[in-house]
Structures are given as structure tokens and as C-alpha cells.
Amino acid sequence: MTHKTTYQAAQTVAQTIEQHFVSHLSAARSASDKTxxxxxxxxxxxxxxxxxxxASLQREEGHIIKISLAFLPPDLADQPVLFQQRLPLKPAILTKLAPGVERPGIHTGVWQEDGELYIWGTTRAIPSLSFVVDVSEPGLxxxxxxxxEGFGKYANVAVLQGDQIKFIDEKSVIIEDCPGILTSLLDFNTPLKDIAANVxxxxxxxMRAHKRGGSLLIVPSGTDNWQRxxxxxxxxxxxxSVTGLAQLVAHEEEEKANGTWFEALKREVDALAGLTAIDGATIITNNYNLLAFGAKIGRATGSKPVDELLLTEPIVGNEEKQVHPAQIGGTRHLSVAQFVHDQRDALGLVASQDGRFTIFSWTQHRQMVHAHLIDTLLL
Structure with missing residues (x-):
């Protein structure tokens, strides 16, 4: 390829990302005969x-560019939309193409022939471990x-924002008392078949997508201790309290047999997550029954205020810190940290309006609240 790279971060990360895909594809091929x-x-x-x-820095008729590029030949895509003429892979071409392919789930297919990358069309279905570059916003x-296999959220490998580079640290999965949701997001080699973690x-x-900020508390079923x-x-x-989501999960196999389970799951998830946009916390059980929304959190009687918590982010080079809750957010973060401190068998999810996302859990090993910053995993 004669293309001269002018975005320095692309040169910086290319070798490491290549090694990631070579390693994971090699392991997958030895364990599976799937395409x-x-x-x-x-x-x-x-x-x-x-x-x-x-391309991400351009605008098309005043709108920012959002596009997903998938590297694969057209014969590996399922029911692709093939262009009659190949298009060169250039920022101007992506800018013009983006408005028609920006919806979630649509990938613009890219392949190489005679040393040159070209755009061959679009697809909604790509093989496992396909390399994808997702343009989320300008410069991101x-x-x-x-x-x-599995379904749902793709596995993030790296996030590039201008000159900032963040590689996801897969080894973060081995930390003590790691919540199941974080384990699932970080375990690149395991399908998201654990329905509880996947939901x-x-x-x-x-929650992050509605951009209003919100809090979701997950408490054990069969107890009302959380009301304290x-x-x-x-x-x-x-x-x-029984929600459509709870019913879908409880009757997963039956619903899948009907062929509409995935669409129904997304609909119910969005309905429940939408409640978190209301001021106050949404509270559900660990089997997804809705207990309350718009709830105001208070410190339990006899409990001490949270004055310190453990803060980590699953990024290569990141070091854990012990900080005051006020250092990671405002009232919403403080109140959820206090709730998890008092209700130690609960889990708290907090979305900020700016896109930051935090999981609060109790670590028995360290005897303190653990705040996991995971917005890089949710992009």
C-alpha cells in the first residue's frame, strides 16, 4: 500500500493490535471449527x-460522521449489500457514505486486493473476531x-481519542471479587452466553446511550434489606414487580424457539434502562424484577459515611487508587457508593451525562467499596 499515514496514533498501535488478533484467532482456530x-x-x-x-473530523451537511468499518472479504459476510463498483478507502468517500450506514449493526466492508484497500459494500453479519474500527464521534x-458466537456487545480492544491511546487490559478480569458484568466484558475468548452478565x-x-445520566441498583431477590x-x-x-425482561430471561429457551427473543430482549432492556433517566435510582432484583424507580438513597441507620473507595479502570498501565467518592463524580456517585457500602450484596451501575460509566461493588477481600470505571468497554 502506498498510503502515507499522517495520524501518528495509527502507527503507534498497529503492531500491538495485529498481535492481539493473531493471538486470539490462533487460539480460536485451535478450539473451534467455525468460520x-x-x-x-x-x-x-x-x-x-x-x-x-x-473521516471522523469531517461533517456531512453539518452532521458528524458515525461509521463502522469491518475488515473481511465479501464472501465471508452473510447476505451482504455489494456495490457494483469498488470504492477507494478514502476519508472523503467515508464522509459521503456515512449517513446511509450509521445505524447500529451496519458495517461497511473493507478488503484488500493488489496491495490496496477498498470498500466493497455493507453487511449486518460478520464472522467472529472480525477486526472493526468504529467511529463514535469526532476524533474518537x-x-x-x-x-x-454469543450475542450483544462486541469486545473492545483499544480506544483512540486524538493522541490518547487506551488498550483494554484483559488481565483485569483476575482481580478479587470482580463483578460478573466486568468479567464478561473483559473475557475476550468467551462468548457472552452467561445470560445474567449479558443482560x-x-x-x-x-443506560449510557440515553445520555441523561442514571443509577441502577441490583439487589438480591427475596429480601427487603435494601429499603434501609x-x-x-x-x-x-x-x-x-415482574417485568417483561424478567419473563424473557426466565423463559429464555422457549422465547428463542419463537425466533424473536433477541429483538424482544433489546426492547425490554431499553424500556427498563429508560427509567434510569428519571431523577433518583432505579432498583431491580438480581432476576430483573422492578422494585422502584426515582428512589432517593440515604445512609442506613448506624452506618458510617463512605470516606474512601478503591478506584480502578481496566486499561493497560492503569494503577488502582484509594480516593474519596467525590473525586470520581457528584451526588449520584456518592449516593450509590454509600448504598453499596451499606448493602454489600448489592451492585450499583452509574451512568454520567458525559458518557462515563462506573460499576460499584463491595470487595470482601479489601473490605471496601470498589469503583470500576468501564466506559471504555461500552463504547
């Missing part, structure tokens, strides 16, 4: 990232791949 994506070379990765970055690129991942993505940490009266307490 897998081809591994991109460092030069191909560099060109794809460079082109996507410069997410390198990801489709998980092995929480989908809820987190949907809620200010009464609760304006939006629920009597018939």
Missing part, C-alpha cells in the same frame, strides 16, 4: 485507523471485534 475472520496486518490496521480518523475511534451489559449500554438505605416514602414503588 473466523482473517487477521489484519499491522499495515492494514494502520491504514484503516488513519482513514477512519480523518474504538477498535473492537465480534465475540466468539447487565445490555442495560449498561442502554432508601428514603421513604418512595414515590415510584412498584407492586407488580
Amino acid at each position: 473466523l475472520a482473517p487477521a489484519p496486518t499491522a499495515r492494514q490496521i494502520e491504514k484503516l485507523i488513519d482513514t477512519a480518523f480523518w 475511534l474504538v477498535i473492537k471485534h465480534r465475540r466468539l 447487565l451489559v445490555q442495560l449498561a449500554v442502554s 438505605s432508601i428514603i421513604k416514602p418512595m414515590l415510584y414503588a412498584i407492586t407488580n
Whole structure:
């Protein structure tokens, strides 16, 4: 390829990303006979990232560019839309194409022939471990791949924002008392078949997507101890707590047999996540029954205020810190940290309006609240 890279971060990350895909594809091929994506070379990765970055800074009729590029030949795509003429992979071409392919789930297919990358069309279905560059907003690129089988959220490999580079640290999965939702997001080699963790991942993505900020508390079913940490009266307490989401999960196999389970799951997840946009916390059980929304959190009687918590982010080079809750957010973060401190068998999810996302859990090993920053995993 004669293309000259001008986005320096593309050159910086290309070799590391190539090694990631070579390693994971090799492991997957030895464990499965399913069709897998081809591994991109460092030069191909560099060109794809460079082109996507410069396209992301353009606007089409005043609108920002959002586009997903998938590296694979058209014969590996399922029911692709093929262009009669190949299009060169250039920022100007992506800018013009983006408005028609920006909806979630649509990938613009890119392949190489005679040393040159070209655009061959679009597809909604790509093989496992396909290399994907997702343009989320101007200057923000997410390198990801489709998980092995499974459904839902792709596995993020790296996030590039201008000159900032963040590689996801897969080893973060081995930390003590790691919540299941985080384990699922970080375990690149395991499909998201754990329905409990996958539903929480989908809820987190949907909470972040509405961009209003919100809190979701997950408490054990069969107990009302959580009410000790809620200010009464609760304006939006629920009597018939069984949700459509709970019913879908409880009858997963039956619903899948009907062929509409995935669409129904997304609809129910979005409905529940939408409640978190209301001021106050939404509270559900660990089997997804709705208990209340718009709830005000208070410190349980006899409990001490949280004055320190453990803060980590699953990014290569990140070091854990012990900080005051006020250092990671405002009232919403403080109140959820206090709730998890008082209700230690609960889990708290907090979305900020700016896109930051935090999981609060209790670590038995360290005897303190643990705040996991995971917005880089949800992009």
C-alpha cells in the first residue's frame, strides 16, 4: 500500500493490535471449527485507523460522521449489500457514505486486493473476531471485534481519542471479587452466553446511550434489606414487580424457539434502562424484577459515611487508587457508593451525562467499596 499515514496514533498501535488478533484467532482456530475472520496486518490496521480518523473530523451537511468499518472479504459476510463498483478507502468517500450506514449493526466492508484497500459494500453479519474500527464521534475511534458466537456487545480492544491511546487490559478480569458484568466484558475468548452478565451489559449500554445520566441498583431477590438505605416514602414503588425482561430471561429457551427473543430482549432492556433517566435510582432484583424507580438513597441507620473507595479502570498501565467518592463524580456517585457500602450484596451501575460509566461493588477481600470505571468497554 502506498498510503502515507499522517495520524501518528495509527502507527503507534498497529503492531500491538495485529498481535492481539493473531493471538486470539490462533487460539480460536485451535478450539473451534467455525468460520473466523482473517487477521489484519499491522499495515492494514494502520491504514484503516488513519482513514477512519480523518473521516471522523469531517461533517456531512453539518452532521458528524458515525461509521463502522469491518475488515473481511465479501464472501465471508452473510447476505451482504455489494456495490457494483469498488470504492477507494478514502476519508472523503467515508464522509459521503456515512449517513446511509450509521445505524447500529451496519458495517461497511473493507478488503484488500493488489496491495490496496477498498470498500466493497455493507453487511449486518460478520464472522467472529472480525477486526472493526468504529467511529463514535469526532476524533474518537474504538477498535473492537465480534465475540466468539454469543450475542450483544462486541469486545473492545483499544480506544483512540486524538493522541490518547487506551488498550483494554484483559488481565483485569483476575482481580478479587470482580463483578460478573466486568468479567464478561473483559473475557475476550468467551462468548457472552452467561445470560445474567449479558443482560447487565445490555442495560449498561442502554443506560449510557440515553445520555441523561442514571443509577441502577441490583439487589438480591427475596429480601427487603435494601429499603434501609432508601428514603421513604418512595414515590415510584412498584407492586407488580415482574417485568417483561424478567419473563424473557426466565423463559429464555422457549422465547428463542419463537425466533424473536433477541429483538424482544433489546426492547425490554431499553424500556427498563429508560427509567434510569428519571431523577433518583432505579432498583431491580438480581432476576430483573422492578422494585422502584426515582428512589432517593440515604445512609442506613448506624452506618458510617463512605470516606474512601478503591478506584480502578481496566486499561493497560492503569494503577488502582484509594480516593474519596467525590473525586470520581457528584451526588449520584456518592449516593450509590454509600448504598453499596451499606448493602454489600448489592451492585450499583452509574451512568454520567458525559458518557462515563462506573460499576460499584463491595470487595470482601479489601473490605471496601470498589469503583470500576468501564466506559471504555461500552463504547
